[in-house]
Structure formats: C-alpha cells, structure tokens
Amino acid sequence: MRALVCLPTYDERENLEPMLRALGEVLGPDDRVLVIDDDSPDGTGELADRLADELPFVDVLHRERKEGLGRAYLAGFRVGLDSGAELVLEMDCDFSHDPKDVPRLIEAAADADLVLGSRYVHGGGVRDWGLVRRLISRGASIYTRLLLMPVRDPTGGFKCFRREVLERLDLDAITSRGYMFQIETTYRARRAGFRVREIPITFADREVGGSKMSRGIVAEAIWKVPALRLAAWRGRV
Numbered sequence: 001m002r003a004l005v006c007l008p009t010y011d012e013r014e015n016l017e018p019m020l021r022a023l024g025e026v027l028g029p030d031d032r033v034l035v036i037d038d039d040s041p042d043g044t045g046e047l048a049d050r051l052a053d054e055l056p057f058v059d060v061l062h063r064e065r066k067e068g069l070g071r072a073y074l075a076g077f078r079v080g081l082d083s084g085a086e087l088v089l090e091m092d093c094d095f096s097h098d099p100k101d102v103p104r105l106i107e108a109a110a111d112a113d114l115v116l117g118s119r120y121v122h123g124g125g126v127r128d129w130g131l132v133r134r135l136i137s138r139g140a141s142i143y144t145r146l147l148l149m150p151v152r153d154p155t156g157g158f159k160c161f162r163r164e165v166l167e168r169l170d171l172d173a174i175t176s177r178g179y180m181f182q183i184e185t186t187y188r189a190r191r192a193g194f195r196v197r198e199i200p201i202t203f204a205d206r207e208v209g210g211s212k213m214s215r216g217i218v219a220e221a222i223w224k225v226p227a228l229r230l231a232a233w234r235g236r237v
C-alpha cells in the first residue's frame, strides 16, 4: 500500500458518502481509506460498513466509544503501520479539507517526512469562518510559535506522515485528544529530526453536521503547550 487516509467520524452521516466518493476520484490504485468511527449515534458506522462493501478501497475501524480525535487517529496509525502503508494521512470528514488536495499532500511527501496542509502560509487561507474561530485558530498558532516551534499552522488536521515518522514516535506516550494532538505529533516529529513541510490549503467551514470543537479542546492546548516544552527541557520528549 502507498497511502492510507485515516478519516475519523463522529456523526458524519451526511458527509461520509460524498467524501468517500470524492476520495475515490483522486486516490491511486495502491491507496486506501480507513474510516474510524466511534460508535456514532447517527448511524455513521453502519453507513460506513455498507459503503465499504461497495467501494473496494474502503475499510472501517469501529471503536466502542468517543474518546476524541487523538485516540481515533492513534488507532488508525497502528492499522497503517501494520498494513505496510508508506504514507499515512489525517483528514477531517466534514469537507473542511478538500479531497482534491490529497494528491498534493502525497506528492509533497516525496521530499518531506511530514507534510502539513497549512492555512497560514502564502496561498493558504480560511473560508466562511467568523471572527471568534479565526481568533482562536490564529491565537493558537502564535502561542505555539512562541513556546514551541516555528510552524505556521500547528493545529491543522490535514497531514501526511511518512511511515518512518510514526514508527519512531512513541505513540503510547501521546495522550492529547483535540487540537493539541496535532501540535504534539508535529512537535515530536521535529524533535526527532524529521523534515516538516507546510503546503498551502484553503480550509472551508463545514456545511452540514455539527462541530465537535469544545472549550475542553481549547483548554487542553493552552496548558499542554507549555507542559510539552517543559517535558522537552527535561529530555522526556
């Protein structure tokens, strides 16, 4: 397998089918998609099974309960490593990330170990977000840049890892669940000496379904960014 696209879902019934069909249009013959569903109350998991029967490039990982994006991705990363994928991608299922950008992320991994789809490099941007969401996202980027690393869009969740990165990272040590999961994985990759490259993407607000953003997710990032810095000073990261 060349690339495994990990697609976490929680109540994405309206988005899942159009997303899988759109991915089918852009993926190559050696690429697969893994839907990681946390027992969505709206039946996304059953829909995923039906679509997996029809679409040969789709697999489904059912998890028993909602434990946040971080846990879901870690489960997907392990599947990617076990099944021999060269590249493992992260992507939202709400069309904030444009499936047409997937081939660009994959191409960029030819000369990088971790590719980030970035809203805050030249050519990137955000569509349809109100002032509050823009401020939170920009604030998180500035905060992370001051305390941790010179990455312009550290909280983005459209990423492509070379398998060597996931093999090297201590996945069991990663406990972050929300935006912090994105910051932490990129930070650990940089600390391990891997080449991180940002390529521009345009991020669009979801049109259907509800956001899972919460205060807890923001709070986790506020305290864990300095905690990660301290852990690094102590040589634990």
Ligand SMILES: Nc1nc2c(ncn2[C@@H]2O[C@H](COP(=O)(O)OP(=O)(O)OP(=O)(O)O)[C@@H](O)[C@H]2O)c(=O)[nH]1
Residues within 6 Å of the ligand: 007, 008, 009, 010, 011, 012, 036, 037, 038, 066, 067, 068, 069, 072, 091, 092, 093, 094, 096, 206, 210, 211, 212, 213
């Ligand atoms: N499996 C799983 N998927 C999740 C969980 N939380 C969110 N997701 C999925 O992760 C992706 C991103 O979640 P969103 O709700 O869009 O969160 P967000 O992108 O941070 O917030 P918005 O920008 O407001 O949409 C979507 O595909 C969600 O369905 C979770 O606990 N488990």
Ligand SMILES: [Mg+2]
Residues within 6 Å of the ligand: 092, 094, 096, 206, 211
């Ligand atoms: Mg979203």
